[in-house]
Structure formats: C-alpha cells, structure tokens
Amino acid sequence: DGGDEEAEDEGKPLSDLLIRDLTAHRTLGLRLALGEQPDIALVAVTHALAAQTFYQGAEAHCLEIRPTSVYLAGHADGIEDTAAGKVLADRHAEWAADMPRDVGDLWGFIALLDHASVMALFAHCASLTVNAVKQPWERKPCAHQTADRLATAVNLDMTAHWRPTVRTYLGRVTKAQILDAVREAASEDDVERLSALKKQPMAEAAEQLLSGTGWLPAIMRTQEPAVFGEPQEEAEGADDRTADVAELAPEADEPEAANAALGDGAPSVPEGEQFNVAAE
Incomplete structure (x- = not known):
C-alpha cells in the first residue's frame, strides 16, 4: 500500500492554487526585471x-x-x-x-x-x-x-491629405460657413460676389477659389508648437496644483499602493476560436 501511495504521489501534479501562487511570484519578478530593461x-x-x-x-x-x-x-x-x-x-x-x-x-x-x-x-x-x-x-x-x-x-x-471640395465640405455646410471659408482664404470681394448665389453654385465657385490655398476647417488645423518657456510654466502650475491637493488629501496606506503596483484587475480572455497564423 505504501508503494502505491508513493507511485501516486510521484505522478501527482501541483495544485491549481500552488501554481497560481508560484506564477504570481514569477509575474512579479518579470515586472520588476522588465521595468529595469x-x-x-x-x-x-x-x-x-x-x-x-x-x-x-x-x-x-x-x-x-x-x-x-x-x-x-x-x-x-x-x-x-x-x-x-x-x-x-x-x-x-x-x-x-x-x-x-x-x-x-x-x-x-x-x-x-x-x-x-x-x-x-x-x-x-x-x-x-x-x-x-x-x-x-x-x-x-x-x-x-x-x-x-x-x-x-x-x-x-x-x-497634404485633404482639400475642401463640394463633396468633402462645401456642399455639406451652410452658405454662411462657405462664405466664412472664402473670407479667410480669398477676399472680401469674392465673398460679396458669391453672396447672391444659391447654395450649389456658391459651393462650386468656392471650391475653385479655395483650390491651392491650403485652407482647412478649424477642426482640422494643427496648433503651432508652444513658445519656449510656456510648457515649463504650465508644468510648474500643475506641480503647484498637485501640491495643494496633496496637502488636503489623506495619506494613502502603503498596502493599497503596493496593490495598485501589482495590479488587481481580472484578466479578460476573448471568446471564440483562436487563429495563430498571420492574417492575410
């Protein structure tokens, strides 16, 4: 009987609980090492x-x-x-x-x-x-x-990727917005000339006027980089605000901070069949 028990013990795998425990420690080691490389x-x-x-x-x-x-x-x-x-x-x-x-x-x-x-x-x-x-x-x-x-x-x-045409913009906005675009990219004289037109001919004429001007709707424009010194001032202001909040906030418990670093979210596994070859 003792020999049978030993044989069973030799072939017995590690428990699920122990495997989770050991691999959690290994995961922590990987996180520590990866953060240093x-x-x-x-x-x-x-x-x-x-x-x-x-x-x-x-x-x-x-x-x-x-x-x-x-x-x-x-x-x-x-x-x-x-x-x-x-x-x-x-x-x-x-x-x-x-x-x-x-x-x-x-x-x-x-x-x-x-x-x-x-x-x-x-x-x-x-x-x-x-x-x-x-x-x-x-x-x-x-x-x-x-x-x-x-x-x-x-x-x-x-x-380099988009231009205002009747299809992409001018035919999809109001007459006032068409005239605003012409005012920005062309001239007030062109605005006056187009003002009497109906929507479709106005949009078509505006497309010709805007062609090659590089005009973009405000929502598509890229802001200029911040002037030297402004980011630092903004950062200093943010630091001051952070300090003010820190003075009001209670100190966090160390165990809670450790848990945040280790992560407490449950892993999400997508459902469905797995395909492990490159998608064509």
Missing part, C-alpha cells in the same frame, strides 16, 4: 501589439495590452480610397508580408530586428490605435486635447 520592454510591447495587429485571435502575448482600432470608413465614406488611406494600407501590407506565419515565431522575429526596425514596427502598430474621431454623444475633452497635442508633435499637415 527598456530595450526588452520595447520588444515586449511591440510583440504584444503586433501579435494582435497581424494575427487573428492570437493569445501569444503576456502583456495585458489590448489595442483597438476604430473603423474610420464607418465615419467617413470612401476614406480608404484616399491617397492617405492607400499609403497606410500599403505600409500595413508590407509589414504583414514580413510577419512569420506562426505567431509562436513572432518574438524571435522581433528580437532579431535592428533597433530602427523595431521602432518602425512599434510606431506602425501604435499608429493604428489612434482615434481622434469626435462623436456627438461622447464627452472626451482630455482625449481630444491629447489628439491636438499629438498632431502638433508629429507636425501634422492635413493639406
């Missing part, structure tokens, strides 16, 4: 993004990063057929052609890329998550402010 962190984040960007349903990444990409064609008809849309599609296709067929080989593929290529892949995957679309029921002022800052940071020039 930025180069590997870049590879890991790029891997997590690429695994979900180029492979359908792949759970090959261990970073809880879930990129989403808004379907722009649902907001702007024909946007995928624009020059900018085709450039982005071509860039994506070029990367997709380079991806290994099996997602299990993706880490090795990224790890062997030179630093510039890793950065380029990271930038492409990150770019697909940008969402600056404004919808009437959403209240996201901070997100839209960040989109404005991003536009300034990348020196976005929408005149």
